[in-house]
Amino acid sequence: MEISYSLKHKPILPIRTAAEMLGVSVHTIRMYEREGLIIPHKSEGNQRQYSHADIERLECIRKAIKELKISINGVKMMYSLLPCWSVVECSEEDKTNCSSYGCHTEPCWAINHPNTTCENRDCRECEVYKDYTKCGEIKELIKKVSKNKL
Ligand code: SF4
Numbered sequence: 001m002e003i004s005y006s007l008k009h010k011p012i013l014p015i016r017t018a019a020e021m022l023g024v025s026v027h028t029i030r031m032y033e034r035e036g037l038i039i040p041h042k043s044e045g046n047q048r049q050y051s052h053a054d055i056e057r058l059e060c061i062r063k064a065i066k067e068l069k070i071s072i073n074g075v076k077m078m079y080s081l082l083p084c085w086s087v088v089e090c091s092e093e094d095k096t097n098c099s100s101y102g103c104h105t106e107p108c109w110a111i112n113h114p115n116t117t118c119e120n121r122d123c124r125e126c127e128v129y130k131d132y133t134k135c136g137e138i139k140e141l142i143k144k145v146s147k148n149k150l
Pocket residue numbers: 084085088108109113118121122123124126127128129
């Protein structure tokens with residue numbers, strides 16, 4: 001059964017459960033967080049919580065690393081290619097001020113964005129972070145953006 005969008009993004013799983021579902025250690029999930037690949041939700045008690053969308057994202061990361069032999073830096077580069085400026089409709093001024101616009105090494109959500117439209121956004125709630133959890137979806141977005149430019 002397909003779960004609703006809001007349920008899919010609801011952070012309900014503690015880190016231990018997420019690790020069990022993925023067959024990895026808690027340490028591995030924390031390492032992905034330190035590397036800027038994921039943004040966990042923090043509860044009022046400062047506990048990390050994950051949604052089914054986070055599990056989907058982590059599965060994509062695991063597949064890239066384990067099956068496709070892509071390094072952590074390679075996964076970061078993959079996320080850095082998301083055309084975030086198109087999704088959040090950055091102005092030309094935003095692009096000029098944004099350090100992730102020309103960056104090919106880090107996902108946009110792992111970089112600070114002073115003086116841009118992203119300055120005060122909550123990246124975990126942003127469609128760029130939320131809606132492209134599966135590896136194939138990143139390619140589909142790039143295709144869609146390039147098609148609109150033609
Ligand atoms: S709000 Fe965060 S995730 Fe969204 S485009 Fe800006 S930096 Fe990227």
